[in-house]
Amino acid sequence: MLLSLIRIIKFSLQDVVRNVWLSVITVTILCLALFSINTLIVAKIISQGAVDVVKDKVDISLYLKTDATEDQIMALRSDLTNMDQIKNVMYVSKKKALDFFRLKNKNNPEILQSLHELGTNPLSPSLVITPKKTEYIPDLIQKLKSLENDIIESRDFTDNTTILNKINLITRRINQIGMLIIAVFIAISLLVVYNSVRMAVYTHRKEIAIMRLVGASNYFTFMPFVFSSLIYTLASILIIISLFYPFLSLIQPYLETFFMGYNINILSYYLDNFVKMFGLQFAIVAFINIIASLLAVKKYSEV
């Protein structure tokens, strides 16, 4: 069995080397397919990151009077929590607001100094509202604007919904187009590998006929071709890995400037998910290629 495996690998390697141009073309096209797919994945990660950034900026807060009692605040909070569109309401007390403020300005000694000079806590307590869905935001804002309650001092609605909707739309488009492109590339890979194996079978038709004549087992006839397609898969994945990381390092600085202050690191995302990303890609491409080569061998060598 091991002996057979070694012989199959030997035949397969001979085949890949002898038809070197065919192999190069096959691997190149597989690389192009993989590159597009990975680019799509990157686009998806970036747009997801953009959505998170903007979501973060959607801020619905009610600022309360400094003399509002804990009881009043809690009553208002539970009223809000009972509203359909609201997922949760976070209470930021005066003290917490001050902590946040300090943290936010920790690199700004002048502000901290003046705060210190003030002696008292000038910040108001607030209720920060998270809606259940971004689509609810305009409606919710409308409701909150007309909300009557003595303890509300001011309302702050930074409405980023339009931009959020736009980004959501773009993300959905990327997903749709992405699916289409992936489907197209899967079809292309299938055809390319099918064709390569077909050509390989054709160049080896005499060998295959003789193998069959002298009683070679069927698996011995087709395994070398299946193995060749695995070699193509492995080669293209390795090439993509070696090309894609430099590519990511190249775009990473631009991303960092674009999403200043937010943590979008595409490079480390890829590094963290290395096995998952490329393992999965290898598995899928290998699966497609094995199917393609089995079909080609079956059709053209009558195994």
Place this chain on the structure above:
Amino acid sequence: MIKLFNISKSYINGIKVLDDVSLHIRPGEFVSIVGQSGTGKTTLVKVLIGEEKVDEGKVMIGDWDITNIRRNEVPYLRRQIGVIFQDFKLLPRKTLKENVSFALEVCGRSQNKINKIVPSVMKIVGLEEEQNRYPGEVSGGEQQRTAIARALVHQPKILLADEPTGNLDTINAEEIIDLLLRINNFGTTVILVTHNREVVNRLKKRVITMEHGRIVSDREHGKYLL
């Protein structure tokens, strides 16, 4: 050894290439099958090696009914039946010896076995000197002897030879026939398909004559009739 019971076979166009053929070949026999081209001799050979299936009738090789042989069983049949053709079917980029070893390699035999079997079959066919040459560098007779060596590696009980001398001159042809006779003397059943009159008449062995897919005569110590 080989029993055919009323076999018939037609290709897509519906014309019967084999028409109600019945035949019994005993172990150790040397049988010639003669007939004009297009009478179904090669088809008969293909039926015997499981490459074509019959439409009617039954095909037995030894105790094995191969009439409806499954694809994955064919390799085992091929290891019991050696076969050679007019066009040798050697791989041009392998030496004679490599061509012979190839047959064992692709059947998963160990290198030890290969090292033992290959020299012995090369000796039987008398190609020890030439074994490292390529098919293009030797005569047709030597190529056919290589093909015979390859057919012998599995020590088959049956050797089928479909027009083995068709591409050879008289002297080379005689050498091949002599080799087949020697192999027959070891006990291997040999079936020789040919339309070479001299060869058949010289053999003085059983001759089966075919015409339009039918057996028209079958005689011991026969002559080429047509």
